[in-house]
Amino acid sequence: EIHPLTEDEKINIKYCQEKTCKFLFPYSLVEQETRANIHIRLYTQLTRTLNRILVLPNVGNSKIRACSLYPFDFYYDLKAFQEDYPDIRFITQNEFFEWTKERKIQPIAQHSSMIQDGLNKSFSSKQSMTMRVNESDKFGSKRKKKTYREAMLKLVTNTLKIPSITGEYEAIMILDTSPAEIFPNIPKVIPYSPYIIEESKKILNKLMPYIAVHWRMERGQSELMPKCANELVKTLKKVQNQYGIKNVYLATDFPLNGGNPQSLTFHNISSFHKKAIEILGLDGRFINSSDYIKFDTWISMDAFSQIRNDPKYETEFKGAGIHGILDKIVCINAKYFLRSPKGCGRISSTFTKAISIERQKLKDQHDLINI
Structure with missing residues (x-):
């Protein structure tokens, strides 16, 4: 029935x-x-x-x-x-x-x-x-x-x-609430939205070839930040001269737009962190002018311009969010990649590991200089 x-x-x-x-x-x-x-x-x-x-x-x-x-x-x-x-x-x-x-x-x-x-x-x-x-x-x-x-x-x-x-x-x-994975590993990442991919392509097309720097300040010794910034400028000068690459893209957890840090666990932003940003010229003052390097960021490249000033997305751009994904994609595709040296920030993280894994896949196809 x-x-x-x-x-x-x-x-x-x-x-x-x-x-x-x-x-x-x-x-x-x-x-x-x-x-x-x-x-x-x-x-x-x-x-x-x-x-x-x-x-x-x-x-x-x-x-x-x-x-x-x-x-x-x-x-x-x-x-x-x-x-x-x-x-x-x-x-x-x-x-x-x-x-x-x-x-x-x-x-x-x-x-x-x-x-x-x-x-x-x-x-x-x-x-x-x-x-x-x-x-x-x-x-x-x-x-x-x-x-x-x-x-x-x-x-x-x-x-x-x-x-x-x-x-x-x-x-x-x-x-x-467990940070660790307890089920068998699946290496392939979930593909990012077409909108994020398009935004990253705009940056890649403008900057290629470029050096990408991922500086996660969170775990660094705050009093070393200004020294680290000066050392970064020197290192970049060497890389630029050695490989003839002019453009530099900086991905950082420092709140470049005045909101919250891009890392949700980065709570204490000191005067040393701010001084480091001044040295890099990201506040517009270009203290490193004698060895001037122009650092591009997701803000200077006007990423997500269509939605960034929309009140609906205000909280997303005031802290960690979609621009962190963009930073990751831009770092993955860089001709040369630099990360925080010891004492200057978190050396290894899932974020940098993910970048290295994807760069390894692209190394030969895109003739990347390092991983």
């Missing part, structure tokens, strides 16, 4: 193409964009093993989380992302919320957390079931790390398949 569809089944078919909807919604990722990009693509694996639909959270201020202001495609190319994962179904946060509003019987959700407490990585569910993996199990050989992550994915999957835990729940909501 064929039963007519209920109102909720019709709504489910509209959003999920099936009578029953099953979602996985990692609604808050603790890390900034470069690492959050890694985390959100790791959830494609859990989505696949649970046979659910992945809800793509909002983005903004270099974060991927539900409370951000802009849709996922403000940072990322949804079409290209889907093409990379043809077997996985995606839905945007806005579509997910529309589904919950239209439902006659409100859906029930299971809340789970990815946490890092002390030396352990943990996954816990609403029923207070907690799984822990000791940190010491993670380190060592790549094979050991891979085995650990595969085991964790299997453990979480099997737990979330237990009927008493998630059997009736149409949505699994995940709060991810």
Whole structure:
């Protein structure tokens, strides 16, 4: 006997193409964009093993989380992302919320957390079931790390398949506060939005060939900043003379537009940091005039001019955000790349590692001088 569809089944078919909807919604990722990009693509694996639909959270201020202001495609190319994962179904946060509003019987959700407490990585569910993996199990050989992550994915999957835990729940909501990745690595980044790519191309076309400098001041000794700026000018002069490259692009976490730093963990901007910016001439005074080097930035290149002064995007450009992604792309494509020397800032980060990985891929094709 064929039963007519209920109102909720019709709504489910509209959003999920099936009578029953099953979602996985990692609604808050603790890390900034470069690492959050890694985390959100790791959830494609859990989505696949649970046979659910992945809800793509909002983005903004270099974060991927539900409370951000802009849709996922403000940072990322949804079409290209889907093409990379043809077997996985995606839905945007806005579509997910529309589904919950239209439902006659409100859906029930299971809340789970990815946490890092002390030396352990943990996954816990609403029923207070907690799984822990000791940190010491993670380190060592790549094979050991891979085995650990595969085991964790299997453990979480099997737990979330237990009927008493998630059997009736149409949505699994995940709060991810762990900085480390606990599922198997997926190297390919989520492609950035066509708008960001176009903005980066404008800069590349104007500056090619150029030297890119990524100076993350956050972890540097503040009193060394002016000296570091002078040393940077000297180093750049040598590189310019050696390779005949004139143009220089600076990517930094210092708030060039007077807002908040581009790193959300950079809290103490001192007079030494400001002096360093003066030495580089980024305040318009060009103290390094005897060895004058013109530093271009996303601001001097007038990036995102169409939206930068729109009140809707004001908070995005007053701190970490879309311009950090632009900086990354410009650094990746530079003929020569420089990062902070020891004592002058954070030497290694996921951001600089991501740049180096992509530069390695482009090195021969684009005849890059260094990685």
